[in-house]
Amino acid sequence: MSARFIWSANSREARTYKIVGWTLFVIALVLFTFAYADTAQIEIFGNGYALSLPRASKAIAFMIAILGLQVVVGYTGQLVLGQSFFFGTGAYLGAYMVADHNWPWVLSLLVVVPVCFIIGAIFGLPALRIKGLYLALVTLGLAATFPSIVQLDALDEYTGGASGKTVSSDLVPPSWLPLDGISSIFQNIPFFGQYFGEGDLSSSESERIWKFFLFTVLLAICIWLVSNLIKSRSGRALRAIRDNETSAAVSGVNLAKDKTLSFGLASALGGVGGVVYVAELGIASPLDFTQLLAINFIVGLVVGGVGTLSGAVVGGIVIAFIPDWSASTESFPGIPERWLQGPTGVFILGALLILLTFVLPGGVVAGMRRIKGRILQIVPQPPKGARVPTPPDGADAELRHEADEITAGVAANDPLTDEPKD
Amino acid sequence: MDLFLARLFDGLSNGSTYALIALALVIIYKATTLINFAQGEMAMFGAFVVLVLATEQGLPIWVAVILGMVFSAVAAAGIERVLIRPFDPYDHLPLVIVTLGLFLSITALAGIIWRFDPRAFPRMYPAGTALTIGNATLTWYTVGVVATVLIVAGLVTLLLNTTKIGLAFRAVSSNIESSELAGIRVGPTLQFGWALAAAVGTLGACVFVADPIRQLEPSVMVRVLIFAASAAAIGGLDSLWGAVIGGLVIGMVQSIIVPYVGFIPNEMSLATAVIVLMLVLLFRPSGLFGTARVERV
Amino acid sequence: MSESANDIGSDAVATDSPRAKTIGDTLLDVKDLHGGYGPIRVLHGLDFHVAEGEVVVILGANGAGKTTTLRALSGKLDATGSVMFGDEDLISKKTADIVRMGVAHVPQGRGTLPELSVEDNLHVGAYIRKDKEVRADIDRWYDVYPVLKERRHQRAGSLSGGEQQMLAVARALMSRPKLLLLDEPSLGLAPLIVQDLFERFRRINQETGTTMLVVEQNAQLALSIADRGYVIESGTISIQGNAHELMHDDAIRKAYLGV
Numbered sequence A: 001m002s003a004r005f006i007w008s009a010n011s012r013e014a015r016t017y018k019i020v021g022w023t024l025f026v027i028a029l030v031l032f033t034f035a036y037a038d039t040a041q042i043e044i045f046g047n048g049y050a051l052s053l054p055r056a057s058k059a060i061a062f063m064i065a066i067l068g069l070q071v072v073v074g075y076t077g078q079l080v081l082g083q084s085f086f087f088g089t090g091a092y093l094g095a096y097m098v099a100d101h102n103w104p105w106v107l108s109l110l111v112v113v114p115v116c117f118i119i120g121a122i123f124g125l126p127a128l129r130i131k132g133l134y135l136a137l138v139t140l141g142l143a144a145t146f147p148s149i150v151q152l153d154a155l156d157e158y159t160g161g162a163s164g165k166t167v168s169s170d171l172v173p174p175s176w177l178p179l180d181g182i183s184s185i186f187q188n189i190p191f192f193g194q195y196f197g198e199g200d201l202s203s204s205e206s207e208r209i210w211k212f213f214l215f216t217v218l219l220a221i222c223i224w225l226v227s228n229l230i231k232s233r234s235g236r237a238l239r240a241i242r243d244n245e246t247s248a249a250v251s252g253v254n255l256a257k258d259k260t261l262s263f264g265l266a267s268a269l270g271g272v273g274g275v276v277y278v279a280e281l282g283i284a285s286p287l288d289f290t291q292l293l294a295i296n297f298i299v300g301l302v303v304g305g306v307g308t309l310s311g312a313v314v315g316g317i318v319i320a321f322i323p324d325w326s327a328s329t330e331s332f333p334g335i336p337e338r339w340l341q342g343p344t345g346v347f348i349l350g351a352l353l354i355l356l357t358f359v360l361p362g363g364v365v366a367g368m369r370r371i372k373g374r375i376l377q378i379v380p381q382p383p384k385g386a387r388v389p390t391p392p393d394g395a396d397a398e399l400r401h402e403a404d405e406i407t408a409g410v411a412a413n414d415p416l417t418d419e420p421k422d
Numbered sequence B: 001m002d003l004f005l006a007r008l009f010d011g012l013s014n015g016s017t018y019a020l021i022a023l024a025l026v027i028i029y030k031a032t033t034l035i036n037f038a039q040g041e042m043a044m045f046g047a048f049v050v051l052v053l054a055t056e057q058g059l060p061i062w063v064a065v066i067l068g069m070v071f072s073a074v075a076a077a078g079i080e081r082v083l084i085r086p087f088d089p090y091d092h093l094p095l096v097i098v099t100l101g102l103f104l105s106i107t108a109l110a111g112i113i114w115r116f117d118p119r120a121f122p123r124m125y126p127a128g129t130a131l132t133i134g135n136a137t138l139t140w141y142t143v144g145v146v147a148t149v150l151i152v153a154g155l156v157t158l159l160l161n162t163t164k165i166g167l168a169f170r171a172v173s174s175n176i177e178s179s180e181l182a183g184i185r186v187g188p189t190l191q192f193g194w195a196l197a198a199a200v201g202t203l204g205a206c207v208f209v210a211d212p213i214r215q216l217e218p219s220v221m222v223r224v225l226i227f228a229a230s231a232a233a234i235g236g237l238d239s240l241w242g243a244v245i246g247g248l249v250i251g252m253v254q255s256i257i258v259p260y261v262g263f264i265p266n267e268m269s270l271a272t273a274v275i276v277l278m279l280v281l282l283f284r285p286s287g288l289f290g291t292a293r294v295e296r297v
Numbered sequence C: 001m002s003e004s005a006n007d008i009g010s011d012a013v014a015t016d017s018p019r020a021k022t023i024g025d026t027l028l029d030v031k032d033l034h035g036g037y038g039p040i041r042v043l044h045g046l047d048f049h050v051a052e053g054e055v056v057v058i059l060g061a062n063g064a065g066k067t068t069t070l071r072a073l074s075g076k077l078d079a080t081g082s083v084m085f086g087d088e089d090l091i092s093k094k095t096a097d098i099v100r101m102g103v104a105h106v107p108q109g110r111g112t113l114p115e116l117s118v119e120d121n122l123h124v125g126a127y128i129r130k131d132k133e134v135r136a137d138i139d140r141w142y143d144v145y146p147v148l149k150e151r152r153h154q155r156a157g158s159l160s161g162g163e164q165q166m167l168a169v170a171r172a173l174m175s176r177p178k179l180l181l182l183d184e185p186s187l188g189l190a191p192l193i194v195q196d197l198f199e200r201f202r203r204i205n206q207e208t209g210t211t212m213l214v215v216e217q218n219a220q221l222a223l224s225i226a227d228r229g230y231v232i233e234s235g236t237i238s239i240q241g242n243a244h245e246l247m248h249d250d251a252i253r254k255a256y257l258g259v
C-alpha cells in the first residue's frame, strides 16, 4: 500500500486512467501499423533489425498459441508441452481448406477450431490418468512426431510432404477501407510524417496492414473469450484443479469434464495460432513444427508469465523477435563474429528461460506489475459492484479467498496487462 | 527369416543406445522423480568433446571416451549445484522449465561451437562382421554395443549396491527426509546421481554416433530422447535393468514390427514409441519392472 | 557413550528386573525455542531440558507442535532460541551435522526406507560411522529382534507396522547416538504391540543408557517408562513434572488419560 497513487476501482480517476490508457494503446498500435507496413529497420552496431508487420503478425500467431498454454498449463496446472502439434495441425488444416477448397481464411477457422478442440480433448483423456512429468513427456513426444506425420506418403497429396504446403493469401483489404487516406493523414503530420513513407501504399503494404488488423482483432477476441472463461465458474474449477486436484474433486469439481475442456480449448487456440501463422507466411513446412517450437512456446509462456493473459502477449513477442533479431546480429562489440553466426537466438531463449525461473518466476508481467504497483494501486470496490464473482455454492473458504484475489487482480490491471475488465 | 534376423540385429544396436540414455534418465528419476529433458543434449555435447579429444588431440578413442565421460560428469555436477539444487525437488514445474532451458542452451551452444555440419565419429569397435547367418550379418559394432550396455548396467548396479555413496543414493531415492535424518548429505548425493547419469548418457551418445551409418551433429539426440524415455517408462522409470530391457524392446519394435506391419509406415517409428509410452503409462504406470510408487501430484 | 548399542544382548531383553539407572548432567537444554513454517508460527518460546540417561516425554494434543519441536531440534526447521546440546548450540546447524554430533531422530510415521532391504536400512543408520563394528552391531540387533534377521533381505516396506517401528528405532540407534528423538512411536499400532514396543524402549534405555526424548499422545504408556514429562499446548509448555506426579495430575488425567 505504499504506492504513490491509490485509487478505488470505481473512482473517476481510475476510470479516466483506464480509458486514456486504452486509447493511447490503440493509437500507438495504429501508428505502428502504418509506420512499419513497409519493412523498416532499426540500426544498432551496424546490424539491421526488422520491425516489420509480417514479424508482428507472426508474433500474434505465437501469442494465440501461448494463450492456449496459459489455459492448460497456467490455469489448470497440467504440464502440457506439445502445443506445436496443434499449431501445426491448425496451419496445415487451414492451408488445406484455403488452398484445396478455396475457403476464405476466416471460414477455415470453423473447421480448425472444432478439429483441434476434439483432437486436444482426445489427448486430454489419457491426461486424466497420466500426470505431472509423465504428461510432459508424452506431450513432448507428441510434438516430436508431428513432422513425420505430415510427411507420411499417404498424406502427401494433402500436405505437400517434405516441401510443405503452399497457399496464397486472399486477405485483400475491402475496397471501402480508406487505407491510403489514413496513411496520407499520418504522412502530413509535421516532423513525424517522414516515418510513414510517401505516397499511396503499395498493394502488399495495404495487404499487410489489413492482415495485421484482422489478426489483432482475432487475438483480442481470443483474449476476451479466455478472460471470460477464467472468470467463470469453469475457470474457478480449473484453478482449483491446479491448486489441488484431490480437494478440487472433493469440493465438487468434475475433473474429467473440466480437464477435457481445458485441453480442448488450449488445443483449439493452438490451431487458431497455426492458421494465423500460415495465413501470414503462405507456407506450412514440416520442420517449422518440431519439438523446438513446442519448447519455444514454453519459453514464451514462462518469460511472459505463467497464469497471466498479458504474459501470452509478451511471450509471443519474445519468441517471434529474439531468434530473428539474433540472426540479424552480425557484429556486436565484445563478441567474436564466429559465435554470432551460430544459433545465438536459441541460446538466448534457453538462458532467458533459466534466468527468469530464478530471478522472476512470475515472468516479465509480474515484474511490470511490481514496478507499476509502486506507482499506482487501484483497489477493488466492496462486493456491492455486480462484477465481483460469487463463489459456487459448495466452494470452500479457500476458493472464495481466491475469487477475491482474482477480483483484486483484475481491478488492479492497467490497459496493457491482464484480463481486461470490460 | 534372414530379413527378420537382420532386423533383429539392427534393433539390438539401436536399442542399446536407447538403453544407455534410458539408464541415465532412470538414475536421475530414481533420485528425484525428475525427468531431465536435457539428458540427450548433455550427452550430445559430451560426444562432441570426445570427438575433439580423439580427432584434434589425437587421443585413442576409448581414452577420449573416458575423458569425455569425466568431463560430462563434472559439468553435470556443476549444473546440479547451480541450477537444480536451489529448487524444491518435488515442485516439478520450475525444474522441468530449467531442464528445457538447458535443452535449448546446450543444443545452441553446440551449434555455436561446432556448427551443424555432420561429422564422422571415430570407430569404437572393430569393423567387420562377427557372424553371418544367411544374408543376415551381425557386425562387431552390434556385438560391441550390446556388450557395452550390459557392462555399464552391471557396473552401475554394482556401484549402487556395494559402495557407500551408492547406499546413500539408494536411501535418498527411497526417502529423502529419513536419509537426511541418518546424516546423509542429500545435495551432494543427488549431485553424484547427475554426474553418473551424465557419464552414462555421454557413453550412450558416443555409441550411437559410432555406428558407421551415423554422424555427429547437434540435433542427433533430439529424437533419441523420446525413444529412451519410452524405454525407461517400459521399465517403470525407476528400474535400471528395466530401462535396459525397455531400450532393447523399443529397438526391436522399431526395426522389426514397424516394417513388418504394413500399415505403419517407416517414418512412424517415433510415433510408435510415443504410443508405446502412452499405453504403458495408461495401463501399467509402474512399468513392467518398476516399484509401484504413486506419482506425487 | 561408547557403550551405547554394545550392551544390548539377548539376555538383557530376556531379563525383567531394571537396573538402577544413573541420571547425569544436562545433555539437552532448550530455551525460548521459536519456530514454524514460513509465516505460520507454531512454537512460541519452549523451555525444557533432558539430562543424560533420562527418558523424557512430551505430551500434547494433535497439532500442539510436538513434531515441530523435534524437527527444530534436528535442524529441519528454521528456529530461533537456544538449543544447547552439551557445549554446542544446535540452532542453525545443518541436519547432517546435528546427526554427526549424536542426535538420532525417528520421525513421525517411522520414516522407513521402504525400497531398501532391512539390512540396508540398518547400514543407512550407520552411515555416519567410520569404525569397524558396524557389522557386529547389526548382528546384535538381529539377536535382540530376530524378526529383522529373518527379513533381512526383504524390502523394509513389506514389514508390519510394529516391525517397521522397531526397525526405525534400530536404524536410529545404529548411529550410536547420545540422544534419541522418538516422534509418536505408537501411532497406528495395536495396543499390545505398543506395549511391547515401550517395554523395549525402557530396556534399551536401561541397558545402554541412551537418553530419550519421546513425543506421545499415549500419555499412560509414555509416562510409565519416563522419568519426567512436559505438556505442550499451542506451542508452549503448560505443565511439567516428574512422571509419577504427572500420572496423578488431575488436569493430565482429564486431558490425556481419559479418566
Ligand SMILES: Nc1ncnc2c1ncn2[C@@H]1O[C@H](COP(=O)(O)OP(=O)(O)O)[C@@H](O)[C@H]1O
Pocket: C037, C040, C042, C060, C061, C062, C063, C064, C065, C066, C067, C068, C069
Ligand atoms: N508443513 C507444515 N506447513 C504448515 N503448517 C504446518 C506444517 N506442519 C505442521 N503444521 C502446523 O503446525 C502445527 C503443529 O503441528 P505439529 O507439530 O505437527 O503438531 P503435533 O505433532 O503436535 O501433532 C499444526 O497447527 C499444523 O497445522
Ligand SMILES: [Mg+2]
Pocket: C066, C067, C068, C108, C184
Ligand atoms: Mg506430530
